[in-house]
Amino acid sequence: EPEVTQTPSHQVTQMGQEVILRCVPISNHLYFYWYRQILGQKVEFLVSFYNNEISEKSEIFDDQFSVERPDGSNFTLKIRSTKLEDSAMYFCASTGTSSVNEQFFGPGTRLTVL
Amino acid sequence: QKEVEQNSGPLSVPEGAIASLNCTYSDRGSQSFFWYRQYSGKSPELIMSIYSNGDKEDGRFTAQLNKASQYVSLLIRDSQPSDSATYLCAVLFSGNTPLVFGKGTRLSVIA
Numbered sequence: 001e002p003e004v005t006q007t008p009s010h011q012v013t014q015m016g017q018e019v020i021l022r023c024v025p026i027s028n029h030l031y032f033y034w035y036r037q038i039l040g041q042k043v044e045f046l047v048s049f050y051n052n053e054i055s056e057k058s059e060i061f062d063d064q065f066s067v068e069r070p071d072g073s074n075f076t077l078k079i080r081s082t083k084l085e086d087s088a089m090y091f092c093a094s095t096g097t098s099s100v101n102e103q104f105f106g107p108g109t110r111l112t113v114l
Numbered sequence: 115q116k117e118v119e120q121n122s123g124p125l126s127v128p129e130g131a132i133a134s135l136n137c138t139y140s141d142r143g144s145q146s147f148f149w150y151r152q153y154s155g156k157s158p159e160l161i162m163s164i165y166s167n168g169d170k171e172d173g174r175f176t177a178q179l180n181k182a183s184q185y186v187s188l189l190i191r192d193s194q195p196s197d198s199a200t201y202l203c204a205v206l207f208s209g210n211t212p213l214v215f216g217k218g219t220r221l222s223v224i225a
Contacts, residue, residue, distance in 0.1 A: 031210050043158065043202065045212035056212060091157050093213075101146040101165075101206050103213055105157040 002026045004106035006092050012112045013082055021077045021109045023092030031095040032075045033103060034067065036060070036088040043091070049075065082113045116141050118205050120216035129225050133190040137203030137216055140184070146206035147179055147186045151199045152218065158202055162188060193223040 005024045013019050025032050034046040047057040047067055054067065066078045075094075079086055089110050093103040117140040127133045135149075146165050150158035164170045164177040164186065176189040186205075190197055200218040207214065 033212060035213075042217040043204075043213075043215040045214070048210070048212055050210070055210075058212075089157075095210060101210070102148070102160060102163055104160060105150075108157045 004092055004094055004104055006106040006109050008109060009107065010110045010112070012114065015084060015113055016081050019079050019082055019111065021090050021111070023075045023077070023106055024073050025075055025092065025094035026096060026104060027073070029094035029096050031055075032069070033093040033095075034077045035091045035093060035105075037091065038088045046077070082111075084113050087111055087113045116205070116207050116214050118203055118214050118216040120203050120219050122217055123220040124222050125219055126222045126224055127193050129193060129195060129223055131193050133193045133197065133221055133223070135188040135190075135201050135203075135219050135221065137186045138184055139186070139205045141205075141207050142181070142184060144181075144184075144205050144207050145209075147177070148204040148206070148213065149175075149177060149188045150202040150204060152202055153199045190221075195223045195225045197221060198223045
């Protein structure tokens with residue numbers, strides 16, 4: 001069964017460094033999302049992407065964040081200058097065409113900012 | 115502000131019992147409702163979706179939706195220790211907008 005994949009599974013970085021989190025959505029999906037979950041807290045929306053552009057973003061998604069679909073398969077989240085409070089699990093999700101509302105999540109990247 | 119509320123638990127049930135998980139949401143115009151299961155340190159796994167009032171059954175799981183009361187629930191019959199996880203209620207308020215999640219209810223099934 002097709003699934004969303006994410007790399008790396010765990011990223012450790014120093015405060016102020018740039019990180020790029022990568023996702024490969026399910027191949028025929030059209031809508032892509034990034035969410036994050038700080039330890040012990042709820043899953044929070046960051047950004048959605050459709051037709052090669054951002055369709056919606058939350059207050060969390062400030063100028064330090066960017067997303068890109070550099071080719072036909074990858075979907076990336078970049079954090080330009082990481083802060084301690086960026087430490088969280090980051091999940092990529094995608095939505096298919098037959099049941100457009102069901103979002104399927106990747107395994108996540110655990111980002112630790114030191 | 116669109117809100118999804120869940121009792122954080124923990125909810126403890128004996129093996130074989132029915133577990134009942136509840137969720138309320140703030141926006142009366144909400145369209146789609148989902149239950150995700152999340153094991154510790156893992157990502158949310160979609161287990162049920164429901165779009166219209168009433169019950170929807172899938173194996174041991176039954177989702178119930180009451181839009182008038184802005185209430186959605188998940189019943190797990192014949193609970194197993196492997197069902198022990200956090201159950202996240204998520205609401206899609208319109209179209210392909212982002213999911214809004216509740217904080218989740220931690221379920222513990224005692225063997």
